[in-house]
Amino acid sequence: MLPLVNGTYAASLVLIGVFAVTAFSMSAPQQHRLIGLNPSLAAVLVSLHSSILYLAIALAGALGGLGISVGGSGSLGFIAAALAVLALLLSELSHRLVLRRPTPAATTPATTTTADATD
Numbered sequence: 001m002l003p004l005v006n007g008t009y010a011a012s013l014v015l016i017g018v019f020a021v022t023a024f025s026m027s028a029p030q031q032h033r034l035i036g037l038n039p040s041l042a043a044v045l046v047s048l049h050s051s052i053l054y055l056a057i058a059l060a061g062a063l064g065g066l067g068i069s070v071g072g073s074g075s076l077g078f079i080a081a082a083l084a085v086l087a088l089l090l091s092e093l094s095h096r097l098v099l100r101r102p103t104p105a106a107t108t109p110a111t112t113t114t115a116d117a118t119d
Helices: 009-024 027-037 039-071 073-100
Strands: none
Touching: 027 039, 039 073
16 A cells, blocks of 8 residues: 555555554464464464564565565565465464364263162
8 A cells, every 4th residue: 555655755654554553463363363273372372473573574574575676666565465465364264264173072070860869
């Protein structure tokens, strides 16, 4: 969206502000979703989430540099949009796979019988 508002300083600032709020507000819901999948592994899931996030940040510079060398700086917005759509599709796929996951059979409490004690 930034290339569409690059002629207006105020609109660019608003767009960057909206981006900042939305970008930094995604981590907590994602962590909540991961913890909900398997609460007993919460610490591992949250640490893996953070590791993948840092890996993505590191790869962003490499992909941006590659995008500039291949298509010029004007192509960065399109590359970012394509990656955002890819991320959205992968998120939806993972959501559907979780919904398909078989739920554990409901366990019924064991019935205990007490024998009548006779004297």
